[in-house]
Amino acid sequence: MDLWKDVLNSPTKIVAPMVDASELPWRILSRRYGAQLCYTPMLHSNIFIKDPKYRKEALATCDEDKPLIVQFCGNDPQIILQAAKMCEDFCCAIDINLGCPQAIAKRGHYGAFLQDEWPLIENIVQTLSGQLKIPVTCKIRRFETIEKTVKYAKMLERAGCSMLTVHGRTRDMKGPMTGIADWTYVTAVRRAVSIPVISNGNIQCIQDVYRCLDETGAVGVMTAEGNLYNPAIFLGISPPVWEPAKEYLDLVEQYPCPLSYVRGHLFKLFHHLLSLPENNGIRIRLGEANSLQLFDQIVEELKIKYLPFHQGLEAWSCTTEEGTQNLILPPWLCQPYVRMNVEEHIKKVEENSQAEDSCDSHKRVYQDADGNPISRKKMKKLRRISRRPEKQAICEKSFFKCSNCVNPMGSKCNYQLCKKCCRDKCFLENMDCNGHRILVRTRRNMAKYYASTKSDQ
Incomplete structure (x- = not known):
């Protein structure tokens, strides 16, 4: 055949x-x-x-x-x-x-x-x-x-x-x-x-x-x-993105698959919408969603937000490329993802390399408001915080040091200690720490450990 x-x-x-x-x-x-x-x-x-x-x-x-x-x-x-x-x-x-x-x-x-x-x-x-x-x-x-x-x-x-x-x-x-x-x-x-x-x-x-x-x-x-x-x-x-998204979620409910697959598909379908600064919060919520109900809520939210534009009830301002007469597809329609071509990518890499070479130190390309240098590592953290502002407090807390030593403090520790100091405190003072998951059972195991150590000595 x-x-x-x-x-x-x-x-x-x-x-x-x-x-x-x-x-x-x-x-x-x-x-x-x-x-x-x-x-x-x-x-x-x-x-x-x-x-x-x-x-x-x-x-x-x-x-x-x-x-x-x-x-x-x-x-x-x-x-x-x-x-x-x-x-x-x-x-x-x-x-x-x-x-x-x-x-x-x-x-x-x-x-x-x-x-x-x-x-x-x-x-x-x-x-x-x-x-x-x-x-x-x-x-x-x-x-x-x-x-x-x-x-x-x-x-x-x-x-x-x-x-x-x-x-x-x-x-x-x-x-x-x-x-x-x-x-x-x-x-x-x-x-x-x-x-x-x-x-x-x-x-x-x-x-x-x-x-x-x-x-x-x-x-x-x-x-x-x-x-x-x-x-x-x-x-x-090129249908509006919420149409295939809704149909796909219905199929996932009928034929279950890992939620990571679902999240990946929705990110690609909504790529152009989620690239808009106004949808930064929705993009973050989509990354954190862990149920079909939450995915469906996000799809419905985007539909309600952009359906008036799709139906012509409201005017969408960005309809042409800047400086040209070329019409572009609005971001709520399914459309291809166009990569930067290889020549442009190589040129961009060379320009970044030249910018670093012209600086006294490649770690001091960035400066704060007072003109003080900021390392690339710290700049990366600041950018990550700016993309997820609601988690800034947690990120800042993670920079604090333990009350007893120089190690970083556990972000969820009840006593503002590192894990080692927290274990010692809970054992000596008969206390619990949910942040480090040090409970009664853990203390019993520690007691056995300390007892076996003394017997060996």
């Missing part, structure tokens, strides 16, 4: 596997907004076979969540095979992650940091393709040259890969150095192999999808970040 046509029904709009972000509720939301194929988050094969709880959360799915591809990372063919066999009845294919460029992949020796070990990768693909009853696919990043990238893709095809996703960036292109994905590498691979090729990278709107399909000839287009900031990207619309 042809995987792309017969099994997956020829999908062209695909949501990428995303760590802590492509869980079941988000996959269902993405499908309702036009996605035709979804992947699970990247799953660690070694943890998957050992941890039943991890396995249960990772394999959460339903009838609406089809077609689905499960992605694994790892560097041991037998372990990946064992993990894949546990879930081959719940998905259409197994994908091998050969493209993750993050530091965690480097430490764990998987993802894009396997791409120089071709015999190992070939062994992994051959092992899975020969012993699984469902197809094996791969997701890769390009090399520096087209020739090596094409040779790599051909090796994977020979090993048994049934479908290949090519990201048009190298493994070093990440963070502020992400840059633009090069689609010419995708085109070259697509022409060199006979298996279906999916293009990944540079997808921020529906026009990018059609342009990528036309330029590369790929069978489909995969997006990650574009989907996170606008789950309706494949419909070509």
Whole structure:
């Protein structure tokens, strides 16, 4: 059977596997907004076979969540095979992650940091393709040259890969150095192999999808970040952020997932709104929220605040870029996140470096109102306090010293002492300290310790 046509029904709009972000509720939301194929988050094969709880959360799915591809990372063919066999009845294919460029992949020796070990990768693909009853696919990043990238893709095809996703960036292109994905590498691979090729990278709107399909000839287009900031990207619309947020929270209530995932999705959906100074308090509350009810309250608050602007009942002043006639999307609409380009980032780093070099000491770049120098470390603390003014009192209290010694005082200590002095005081005076959690049981243990010490002497 042809995987792309017969099994997956020829999908062209695909949501990428995303760590802590492509869980079941988000996959269902993405499908309702036009996605035709979804992947699970990247799953660690070694943890998957050992941890039943991890396995249960990772394999959460339903009838609406089809077609689905499960992605694994790892560097041991037998372990990946064992993990894949546990879930081959719940998905259409197994994908091998050969493209993750993050530091965690480097430490764990998987993802894009396997791409120089071709015999190992070939062994992994051959092992899975020969012993699984469902197809094996791969997701890769390009090399520096087209020739090596094409040779790599051909090796994977020979090993048994049934479908290949090519990201048009190298493994070093990440963070502020992400840059633009090069689609010419995708085109070259697509022409060199006979298996279906999916293009990944540079997808921020529906026009990018059609342009990528036309330029590369790929069978489909995969997006990650574009989907996170606008789950309706494949419909070509930009809904107000509270609409997908509300729908997502309803899905989380039906299909529970970790609250950290929910918080991460809401931060990305509300990114442009939370960047406004007037919403600093809401941003802080979102970071502290620890229940679906609190998340729902924040979504409703933003909706009430910006719905009049969306309906045209009130005028929104910022509609153009300063000094231009270019129209911009208002911040309450789902829209892509545009990074600073690499050249601008390098220029900014050089300017900061020159500013530090021109100063007598790099620790004395900042000054207070009286002209006295402020170290960068203290400046960082002051900025953190300014971002969360309601916690200023706690931050200032943490700078106080213990009443008995030079150590810092515990911020919640009943007696304004450090932990060591507080333990001694509670033991000698038969007292409790909730701040340091020194209670009767602790004192009994301390008494036993002191008794054993004296007997040893």
